[in-house]
Amino acid sequence: MPVSEGRLQHRSRQVEADQERQVEVEIAVLALGENARWLAAAPLGGTIRISGFIAAKSLKSRSPVLHVNTIEFLEGNENGPILQEEG
Numbered sequence: 299m300p301v302s303e304g305r306l307q308h309r310s311r312q313v314e315a316d317q318e319r320q321v322e323v324e325i326a327v328l329a330l331g332e333n334a335r336w337l338a339a340a341p342l343g344g345t346i347r348i349s350g351f352i353a354a355k356s357l358k359s360r361s362p363v364l365h366v367n368t369i370e371f372l373e374g375n376e377n378g379p380i381l382q383e384e385g
Contacts, residue, residue, distance in 0.1 A: 302334035303327070306348065306364060326355065329366035336369045345372040 306327040311318055327348065329337040340346050347370040355361045 299331055300334035300338075302329045302337040304337065325352075326361065326363045327366060328363050329369075333366045333369065337366060340369065340371065346370060347372055 304327050305324050307322070307324045309320070309322050312321045313319075327337070348364065348366050348368070350365045350367040352362045352364055355363050
């Protein structure tokens with residue numbers, strides 16, 4: 299089964315206590331099967347939308363890892379986003 303691991307960087311503006319703030323975070327990401335192929339095809343520095351779930355890396359390491367269910371490529375496509383669907 300194909301496996302793809304990496305790091306995902308998120309940047310956005312969010313509202314907290316009626317104040318807008320810049321939010322930045324980096325998280326480990328893991329994709330299996332067909333999702334691994336899609337993640338491997340994502341260009342470095344490109345804009346994508348990933349949905350999935352967060353789980354601990356292992357029983358011994360409680361660091362969070364984002365497990366990929368879907369990937370949507372948001373730039374680099376003249377005809378709009380490309381959505382890789384679940385299942």
